[in-house]
Amino acid sequence: ALIITDECINCDVCEPECPNEAISPGDEIYEIEPSKCTECVGHYDTPQCVEVCPVDCIPKDPDHVESEGQLMEKYKKLTG
Ligand code: SF4
């Protein structure tokens, strides 16, 4: 999964781009629900939130490191 850092400026452009509806406005900055983020595996070649974020504040989450295979499994579960 990816994570949004505190550099987020709450611009809201990432939320509608997420194919898994993993992004939502948190108390102070936008947040990614790790169980729903496939790093866009299954949907796109690149993470769509990273593509649009104007301040590049969406790195890989070191607490949720996943292989391509694990991300694809998550994608299959989410899409049924
Ligand atoms: Fe959503 Fe893809 Fe960003 Fe994960 S990487 S939060 S699935 S847009």
Ligand code: SF4
């Ligand atoms: Fe925050 Fe980047 Fe999403 Fe804008 S695109 S809300 S700056 S994470």
